[in-house]
Amino acid sequence: MTPTTRTETTADGITVWTVWPNVDRPETSGIQVADTPAGRALAVRLETAIRHGAVHSDAEVKVDRDGKTYVSATCNVIGRRLNADLARLGY
Numbered sequence: 001m002t003p004t005t006r007t008e009t010t011a012d013g014i015t016v017w018t019v020w021p022n023v024d025r026p027e028t029s030g031i032q033v034a035d036t037p038a039g040r041a042l043a044v045r046l047e048t049a050i051r052h053g054a055v056h057s058d059a060e061v062k063v064d065r066d067g068k069t070y071v072s073a074t075c076n077v078i079g080r081r082l083n084a085d086l087a088r089l090g091y
Helices: 037-051 079-088
Strands: 004-010 013-019 027-033 056-063 069-075
Touching (some): 013 037, 027 069
Antiparallel strands (some): 004 013, 013 027
């Protein structure tokens, strides 16, 4: 299962959301970076890594208590060390 992304720019910065296909609750995590030239470049790298399936592992569809499906996955990057984590993953 390979996710896509949705990017949102606000006064607080740029948030890259992971969007999973074929589930009731498709957005399960977002990572925010600064709206600066370096932050924008980092957001593009993050989007690419997410779409290539490198950011999340152990993804599985689960059902919440209301009967809605969502994806539970391990995220292999952390916001404060995003640049290093993406480099480690080859992005």
